[in-house]
Amino acid sequence: MLKISSQFDGGAVTVKDLSNPADIRLAIRGDNASDFAQWFYFRLQGAAYQNCVMHFENAADAAYPSGWEDYQAVASYDRQNWFRVPTRYENGVLTIDHTPLSNSVYYAYFEPYSHEQHLNLLGDAQGSGLCQIEDLGSTVQGRDINLLTIGNQVESDLKIWIIARQHPGETMAEWFVEGFLARLLDPQDPTARALLDRATFYVVPNMNPDGSVLGNLRTNAAGANLNREWLEPSIEKSPEVYFVREKMEAVGVDLFLDIHGDEGLPFVFVAGTEGVPNYNERTAALEAQFKTALLAASPDFQDEHGYPKDAPGEANLNMATAWVGNRFNCLAFTLEMPFKDNLNLPDDDFGWNGQRSLRLGEAMVSAVWNVSDMLR
Template sequence: MIQLSTAFDSGAITVLSSADPADIRLALRPDNASDFKQWFHFRASGVRDVACAYTLANAGEAAYPDGWEGYAVRASYDRQHWFCVPSQYVDGTLRFAHTPEYDTIHYAYFEPYSWERHLDLLACAQAAAPWCTVERLGRTLDGRDLDLLRIGEPAPGKRNIWVIARQHPGESMAEWFAEGLIEALLDGEHAPARALLERAVFYVVPNMNPDGSVRGNLRTNAAGANLNREWAEPTMERSPEVALVRHKMLEVGVDAFLDAHGDEAIPHNFVAGCEGNPSFSEHQDRLQTAFKQAWLAASPDFQVKYGYEVRQFGPEQMTLATNWVGDRFDCLAFTIEMPFKDTADQPLPAVGWNGERSRQLGASVLLALRAVVDTLR
């Protein structure tokens, strides 16, 4: 008998019926304290050599239904290697069929990044190099630690570069991106990283939303707050994650800021800057142009043709991290968006855009930062 379960880190799905393997019906589960839904992650047991057909009945009610066109469900037998399962969006439902080779299999919206891996990342980072320290900024609403990695030795004249990831917990590619960046910075033989750390100190928050990540939320924390709309007036009662990081930024200062995310609909890697801010300066404009040109030269997975419109977020604009930081510190500030779909320019249909490709993109951004570090202020 086939059994479906979600009782694990980031598990999320509602089972409507599973008696017939040829017609397993599921529903997306909303975030614990909001109506956002699109993330799913579940385990199927008793499925070896069974032809299974799944239907996500309410896919049309997802936060971003445009994300389903051209999308493929991710699957894994060992939770280490993930592959794409062909999927179809039909009449408001997402459907996929698969005959597993083993007894159990995990399916997910995107390759997950577990809380245990997050903790391992922090522990291994502090032991990997003497120029890395871990600082506990405080606790989340569910009581988890919110941690900051400081990579590099502070000194007069050095730039302060901030990188945060996973404000939206379902965008797990963001923490894979952060992992790649962190590992490159800790590699004593990585020449661009060594050169950067002579000029800058990195402050990295690999997971801004621990509670939402573990709960299996798409966009919100335990209180139902969309953290990337909380930067104007965060509170410890609703959005402590933002309040704690913002406080540290004001203490340390910011010369460059990157906020890693995932986009459901656009099959490209791109950035969104501060052009729509009333305070957007010529200095910021020059930095943005130089950064983008350098990243284009460093990685064929990055592009500038497709992305968001300026002022796309309307009156919410100044509540976004990138816009608030760019305004407050008059610095280079970008939101980095990676796809849930495969990239249209550099597709790999067997695996799609995945954790490893996100890691490599994270490492490559150091080349773009190196190109602008001396002109950040």
């Protein structure tokens, strides 16, 4: 007998009809307090060696329908090893066509990053002896908003901020942070050691713990899109941004990276601060140097495809990169990774995944080092 469940960390799906494995009817479940819908994550049981055809009948109503074009869902038997499975989008319906080889199999929009993994990441970082965990406050549902501080914390240090997963369904962002931290905290890595001689890092691995646990794509438990809350955050609606911004004001910012995933574009790219009032020639030169450094550090990165650049004065200061870059007159980027595959270096079996995100995080250490002597 077939069974689909999603009552676990990050789980999300609506089951409409499970009577026929060749015609399983599903719906993508929206965020708990908003209309955003695209993330799914569920467990299918009792279907070993049966051809299962799963139709998401409301896929056309997703937040980003273009995200389904050339998209392949991911699956796993052990929630450790994830692989792509045949998926198609036709006439507004997203269909997964897969024959599982075991009675228990998981399907997801992208490789998940659980709250337990998040807590383990914090513990591992603290265990390095180079990192301190600070509690900035609590989320709407009472989860911890944790900041990792790495470095000497002296006034002369550069202040480098990295935040991830404002949009909880963009799990590649926390995979990226895992890779970045692993290299930064490696005492045998000369680039990391040199960086920590001149910079203190402030890292928020998960800006949206509530949304992550709830299985949301884009919002927190109060229905707030955190990346539209930076101009006027509130403790009631967007405490995650409120407390992080408060800490930034206390210590300052010399470089800011906001890590994301993009549903539609099959590339790794960055978006800068061209449209903010304080943008100037110095910032433009820093942006060019940073992108050149990241191109050298990782062939997964490219600078040909991305978002249209904002016209002067037309940046949305409700967004993190724009607000931080303008407020602190610093180099600030949003980094985007694909939910699909990276068309520059495609991988038919895995597409873009957690490990590739992690490797990009490792490479980012080199790019930060390359521009570190220019940030002030």
